[in-house]
Amino acid sequence: MDKKELRRAIRDRKRAMTEEEIISRSARLGELFRASEAYQKAKTIYGYLPYNQEVRTVPMLEQAIRDGKRVAVPKVYGEEMKFLYLDDLTQVAKGYAGIPEPISDEPVAEDETALVLMPGLAFDPQGHRIGYGGGFYDKFLSREPNHPTVALCYEFQMLPQLETEEFDIPVDLVLWA
DSSP states (O other): OHHHHHHHHHHHHHTSOOOEEEEEEEEHHHHHHHHHHHHHHEEEEEOOOOOTTTTTOHHHHHHHHTTTOOEEEEEEEETTEEEEEEOTTOOOOOOOGGOESSOOOOOOOHHHHHHHHEEEEEEEOOOOEEEEEHHHHHHHHHHHHHHEEEEEEEEBBBBOOOOOOOOOOOOSEEEEE
């Protein structure tokens, strides 16, 4: 199955999920994430705001703020993605491709050791991922390679092995539920 077919198959599986399934699995993933060593060590979380049937990250990011961590989320500017600090996760509007983004353009996050939460459609145990096709995270991590990375996904998004390309940057840890 090529990337295009795989993306379609995973999107179809995600669309078939009920809101209750999404919330339940997201809550479990939040527990796994918060218990992870990567989370425990992080002073800053570069998260993302969920779109469609993605893992519901907002409760995780709110918890990170309560835990005294700084939180930043991405905003797309043309071909580039920047992370912006966000203390109030309601201060967002639809941005690139309809994905929620901060309304403000500042403050730009500048923590080269921030833990990056990686979205994606499919993952494998080696940390390879297939994203949504924009390449924003691979470009960001090629510019800032020192970030630890964690991906959160539903169990059907975890595949035995994915074909990768030279510019694909694997994640350090994949959590699934």
